[in-house]
Amino acid sequence: MIGVAINGYGTIGRRVAYGVSIQDDMYVTGIVKNSPDYVTKLASRNFNIYTPDMDKKREFEAHGIRVKGTLEDLLSESDIVVDGTPEGNGEKNLKLYRQYGIKAILEGGEKSTVVESSFNSYSNYPKSLNKNYVRVVSCNTTALARSVSPLKEKFGVQEVNATIMRRATDPNDNKKGPINAIEPSMSYPSHHAEDLKTVMDGINVETSAIKVPTTLMHVHVINLELKSEPGIDEVISELSTKRRLILINDKEGVNSTAQVMDYARELSRNRSDLYEIAIWKGSINIYKNKVHYIQAVHQESDVIPENIDAIRAMFGTDPDLSRDKTDASLGIKGVEY
Numbered sequence: 001m002i003g004v005a006i007n008g009y010g011t012i013g014r015r016v017a018y019g020v021s022i023q024d025d026m027y028v029t030g031i032v033k034n035s036p037d038y039v040t041k042l043a044s045r046n047f048n049i050y051t052p053d054m055d056k057k058r059e060f061e062a063h064g065i066r067v068k069g070t071l072e073d074l075l076s077e078s079d080i081v082v083d084g085t086p087e088g089n090g091e092k093n094l095k096l097y098r099q100y101g102i103k104a105i106l107e108g109g110e111k112s113t114v115v116e117s118s119f120n121s122y123s124n125y126p127k128s129l130n131k132n133y134v135r136v137v138s139c140n141t142t143a144l145a146r147s148v149s150p151l152k153e154k155f156g157v158q159e160v161n162a163t164i165m166r167r168a169t170d171p172n173d174n175k176k177g178p179i180n181a182i183e184p185s186m187s188y189p190s191h192h193a194e195d196l197k198t199v200m201d202g203i204n205v206e207t208s209a210i211k212v213p214t215t216l217m218h219v220h221v222i223n224l225e226l227k228s229e230p231g232i233d234e235v236i237s238e239l240s241t242k243r244r245l246i247l248i249n250d251k252e253g254v255n256s257t258a259q260v261m262d263y264a265r266e267l268s269r270n271r272s273d274l275y276e277i278a279i280w281k282g283s284i285n286i287y288k289n290k291v292h293y294i295q296a297v298h299q300e301s302d303v304i305p306e307n308i309d310a311i312r313a314m315f316g317t318d319p320d321l322s323r324d325k326t327d328a329s330l331g332i333k334g335v336e337y
Helices: 011-021 038-043 054-062 071-076 089-099 139-155 191-197 232-239 257-266 304-314 319-330
Strands: 002-007 026-032 049-051 080-083 103-106 117-119 133-136 157-167 204-212 218-226 245-248 277-280 285-287 290-297
Touching: 002 011, 002 071, 002 304, 011 026, 011 038, 011 080, 011 304, 011 319, 026 071, 026 304, 049 054, 049 071, 071 089, 080 089, 080 304, 089 103, 103 304, 117 304, 133 304, 139 157, 139 191, 139 218, 139 232, 139 245, 139 277, 139 290, 157 191, 191 204, 232 245, 232 285, 304 319
Parallel strands: 002 026, 002 080, 026 049, 080 103, 103 133, 117 133, 157 204, 245 277
Antiparallel strands: 157 218, 218 290, 277 290, 285 290
């Protein structure tokens, strides 16, 4: 059994903790929290709580929260740490992880240059086999790699051009925005282009990003230039082979991110998460070697299967075996809705 420490219990950290806890080959050794808040109190029902240092430990205990130890204690008791701390902190924490000789996974907000490999389960799983320091790419990059990689494998992809409509912030965040504005990124291509190249070789990528006033999901408008000219049925068939992609039908009332997330709630999953990337089937169009489609991304959860697979990859597990185990545990079936 792989002992997994979770440093940072925010949007991603808490979901990784849940995902790890339902696997049969790994377990959560503990989680590190920085504030003795309601999230910590609820988490303490299921996980051992650790703090960054002794001062924080005393603060937590003053709030009635039992603390097992500090971050350094947790690292000495674990095989790998998943770092879900705020952007930029993961790189700083690497020095400590190296000091303790523990494997570490960083999230997509960190630089790709500080780790041995960037990870996506579909596009480059083997590159992270038995590595010590790996980065799971961001929610947007994960989504792009998920849908582009099967088409690249089957038909060849010369160029990816994507417009990314980013949610303003996560649902539990009351400090960020915009609330009543649309905010375009002035960088072209946006950072997503270079990030996608860290997990997919040999393609040209151009991306634009726009932040919109919603918290539910990201939406991608994707145009691919293929190396061949498949029919639309061939493209749909290939996308349907991947469990972490679902084709949704706007004719059945799923015509916005509101309905996509309502559908996710009806699945009765933990936190109503939608791990799959939802592609509107009606948006798939082809002209010669050009493919167009639109997909929705639940930014809070789409990287969770990747984190679980990355843990296994770093301990040498076969890609297909890991994906099968992860998907079965999370209820990812890949059927068409």
